[in-house]
Amino acid sequence: MFGKKKQAAPAVTTNPAPAEGTDWIPEGALKPIYVEESAEAEIAPYQNTWEKFWSIFKHNKVALISLIVIILYIVICVGAPLFAPYDPIETNLANGLALPSKEHLLGCDKLGRDVLSRMIYGGRISLMIGLFPTLVSMTIGTVLGITAGFLGGKVDQLIMRIADICMAFPSLLLAMVVSYTIGPGFLTIFLALSFVNWAGTARVVRSEVLSLREKEYVEAATSIGVKRWVIMLRHILPNCLPTLIVMLTNHIPGNILTESSLSFLGIGAQPPMTSWGLMVYQTKSYLDRNPTITLAPGIAILILVVAFNFLGDAVRDKLDPRLQEQ
Amino acid sequence: MKKLLAILLALALVFSMAACSSGGGGGEQPAPADGGEGEGGETAAVVYEDGFPENVLRITYQAEPESADPACTTADYILMMNCMDTLVRTETNAAGENVTVPSVAESWSVSDDGLTYSFHLRDDVKFHNGEMLTSDDVLYTVDRMLQPERAGRNSGWMDMIKGGADMLDGKIDTLEGVGIIINGDYDLDIILDAPYAPFLACLSTPAWSLCNREAGDRADEAGGGPLTSLYGSDPEYFCGSGPFMLDEWVLNDHVFLKTNPDYWRGANSMEGILIRIIPDPQTEKMLFDAGQLDIFDLDHALDQIPVYRDDPAYANNLNVKTVLGTSYLSINENIEPFNDVRVRKAFQLAIDRQTLIDTQYYGAATPAGTFLAPGVPGYDPDLGAIPYDPEQAKALLAEAGYPDGFDMEIVQTTDASTSDIEVNDAIASYLEAVGIHVTIKQMDSASWYDLRGTGESPTYRTSWTADFNDPDNFLYEMYGGSGNKRRSWNYYNEDVIKRLTDARYIVDEDERTAEYVWLDNQITREDAAMNVLWHKQKIRVLQSRVKGFVPMWAGYGDSGYYETSLELGN
């Protein structure tokens, strides 16, 4: 049970009164006084969601490292022109499939393009696909989930049935249909992923709302005549926030993996731009001759997704009320 | 802290995989180091994971073959080429010329007006169901294809027969007595609508694979009608007369062709052919290296070419065959500034064909100067390849009024292979160098075919391969008739187009060849109506136990394996 031996502060020691004699009794011992509560005796300061969020990293090194990794990824990819040593689409056939060297740390692809630079630029797509569709779908999901949960009745039925359909609908097919209709590319993946994921969010938010709706403070607000939408915004939304943040950290890595799968099927990022998924797919035949160019993007995905998952775990442990200790 | 350790452990696992995979690679040439194991072609005792006997030729197919029925596919001919016969065959003779030789038709003659072809059939050709092949089966083969309710995909190879169009339109029920006259069990005449010089060559295509009437009727009935006939998909109903018999078809896994012991040309020495469905070329490579495959077609795995070429164990087992076809970039003359011949010429000159071939195809192609491929009548070897001359290209652009270049689009379909995508990227960077700014536009193939059909597709890159060995199959297909618009050329030289049509009816062979030499030069060089790139080679690597393999002369990826045999181990 006791995996760690924690060095905690020793128990508070008091100053017991001697059992014998009266010499120890100080002067003025019986003077009635009014003792203020000591400052430390105050209750722990109230932490709002964001404060809680930041306090995660104080005690959890893995979460902190994950966060740093993610921020590093974002900084490098956003500032790609600053960090990439070469132009990611400039070809130099003489360098085709060059092995890693000082000039090209991760080697070159078949067209002599620097793999490191391509990874840095490709990360933009992978990250964007991880972040934006997640945000969009979660926004849609939250709005619809709150509406369904709070209004109930026919609206609820309608929204939830549509959500059921969307959840059962194969995202692959959807991506394909969108890609055939508006052409493949970033927008396609964006639309497809946004459309698929909202249903899950809506479901969770709705059930959260249903349980919150019965809570005293909402009843109280209703009874004093606060408008419904005000209740939704002011009371229900902030209470759904922990759940939403947890979902966010779960969906982002999910989407990054989905993008790489879509690239595998040719619906992902479009050349000459690239994404990590596409890079793995396109370079798989060099596994024998130049393994770095196949392994590097795969490892990049793995590390990012692992980081997001660790972060998600830490956030969940902290924010999910069901998992909290004491 | 300990979570960290866990991550490290996990990463260590992944990296050890990585290390393992790069094992031995290092700085030297990695390919031979890896390929060396298992003694390559020396075929140590291989345990076949597919469970078929040793004396079976193991090849692959990228996707499920569409059908064994000539009425059902225009792409996957492997089953027909191995299980069925045609009236005549094309063979490549010692001189490298493709000549038409007898097959089921023992002999034939053509009338002077070029309209009537009389055939005498062999009397020893037996279908797999035991029936003898007679002239009625030839009639059935044609009737079957032209039946309107069957929607025969290859009806285009037969509708030049008199009455063919009428039959497709449902006006007549059979060609018997109209376009085909049966003169006994083994003799028949085929009458054409108009003279058509390539007709004989056309008869050797898989589209003319001969079907059996009895089996055909049974298959139609079982499938619920001609459109959904089971002839080409169910071994139970399929019937051909070829060297192999369709024996087993396990969807998405394999097709097994069993040797036909009664084949009229003599039975093949192998027990059969196993066609495994392997969509992923990387998997294919692994299987080949493990000895699980006998023939590895590098067409879809170009990157493996140097691996095998540099591997002493396989270097002698490469089968290189120049494809009777040409890769090109299309030019839509309706799109400015491609209406200007100087721009088109600059477009041709801006691309370094040889370097692209060396780097992207590992030398497995020859730079092209004309649309007609070497070996096709009308090909002029003296013209040479189009040179790479970026300065001249810039000069031409300046002359045409585009000193700063211009913007253009190259369409690429979403199902393009990785190497196709890379070649397009490389081409784009060459064009960029002379000032032509390229945007690569991705489209899914259906939308693109639609767009191309309206004559409005921007430049695209594809290959044309010969169906039969005749220049008509190249030039007329592109610029004569509907192809000009349908393939988004919009080539305006009316004179040339007229001469293309007329050339179809020239009966004298030398005169005809000379005409095509002129036409090819005029279209591809003078008018620069097409940006020809290269003639690709098809490279296959064989296990050393494979003997006598003869690749198909034409542009098809598929081959017949009748000549192939296997050297069996101890």
Place this chain on the structure above:
Amino acid sequence: MDDTILKIRGLKTQFFTSKGVVPAVDGVDVTVRAGEAVGLVGESGCGKSMTAMSVMQLLQHPGRVVEGEIWLKDRNLLELTKREMCDVRGNEISMIFQEPMTSLNPVFTIGKQVMEAVRQHQDVSKAEAKKIAIDIFRRIGIPEPEKRFYSYPHQLSGGLRQRVMIGMAMVCNPSLMICDEPTTALDVTIEAQILYLIKEMQKEKGTAVVMITHNLGVVAESCDYVYVMYAGKIMEEASVFEIFENPTHPYTFGLLNSIPKTTEVKDHLFTIRGLVPNLLSLPKGCRFCTRCDKAMQICTEYEPDLYDIGGGHKVRCFLANKEVMESGK
């Protein structure tokens, strides 16, 4: 003297949290005699439940007993092996918890859960165990016990569930039953029934009872002797009669006064000012002094001992220390 069932001496239970060591139970002495009902009273968080959990040895990480002895008859429970302790729990000492709604496993029938306790400690067949269980159900007043045997907890009312808990606790005839706020979650009408039932069972079997509660009313109704706990320590102990008649510790006084009485009309309810102190930062002197109306200078410097004021009445307050009070300083 050997009718003592439970004797706790100098029990210290601490929680080792990341913020420091929390002395939840800080040197507690409790004695329970056979057939006696002892109350353990205090506000929530005062350590009364932790005392019980220490006796049961059901403390969860990061809590631990660091010092003291817990004698059950002639055995020191703290020296038993895990296995031996399992034989004690539910057999010799049983426990009833506050939340009848959640204290029963929702996926098993109540019959099964009671049978499980029987079969854990008695070598009986399933059929016999079932008979015993139904028998106890009948005795604790569950209507149609044969039918209810197959009920799931969610199909029962709170009162019935608490009855099941009591049944489960009594089914092995333990010598001691610890009731941790057994009626807090129940309606007032049910409360009386449950307390009556506990008393019944106690009388019938002669079981000693430790009644943990914050409600002095419950104590008055069901206990013979009372310990008042505050912040991990016993503040006052006496017989029920004595406590109600002569509450000496200001804390006890406060607790008694905060019970609304129907006989008096007051403007407002008496309350003890302030909050339960943070156990991590207790005052140096008396731990109640920050909330005490009668605090003196000495209270902030020294912590009083439990002073016997006669008749078994002990008080942890300098007011009860004659020497201090009479020192005149």
Place this chain on the structure above:
Amino acid sequence: MVKYIVNRILVTIPIIIAIILIVFLLLQVLPGNPIQVMMKEKANQAVIDRVTEQMGLNDPVMVRFGRYLWGMLHGDLGHSYKLKRPVTQLIMTAFPNTVKLAITSALVAWIIGMPTGIISAIRKDTLLDRTLMGFSLVGISLPVFWAAMLLQYILGYKLKLLPISGYSTWRHMIMPAIVLGWASSGSIARLTRSSLLGVMKNDYIRTARAKGLVESAVVTRHGLKNSMIPVVTMMAMQFASLLSGAVITESVFGIGGIGQLMVSAISQRDMPLLQSSVIFSTMIIIVGNLVADILYSFLDPKIRTQ
């Protein structure tokens, strides 16, 4: 209980109908002529037009939908453009392979996932716990195709331990099952752990301990049964999604299942095959979720006894 199930099934029916309609319409409004795509470069326009007409593709959408539904009610899902076989036959040949893969993967996932989760929960916060959870987390974070590729390369090609591609024997299934199973086992282990930890905080666990049960009995009898409710539900849903076709794993390892059927139908624009296989796999998911719900209600007496 019966009422609950019937209710749940009734709710599913309109969803199924809606999905059939949506899938059909979506695929029908796609631009381009599938026949052209299938016949590729060699296509002859006159032939394309004839085939299009013969196949009824020129009919109005609603006519085609009516025909499709009518066929569906008779067990006829149409005829594949590309493979020239009844779609029903194609699906029924592919499905057993997917089932085989699903069963092996699920077994791997369950056999690894549940014990991992339980051990992790019992040994919470120890090195063992962290290692196991790290392993699970990597499992759910791995890009499937990448892992599949590497595994195939290392185990199949380099070490020659397992067959590289195909599905004829159970040995063929090991690698794909590891790839799919690792990911699923990761989520199962994580859910098992958190669920068990959550359950172990419940009051009834304290009751069980107070009864004198030894710790192992507390965990297995009282902890596991409750914590398995969400886990079993998840396993049912995972199994359903495995049954609906593991597109990438199937294509890397050359397993002719539903996933590969769909991929080839997509790339070939084989509409009859595509719409039916998509509807089929969607149905599986819906039925799987239904089963998960029913399982849930069966395990949870609160719903069962209603």
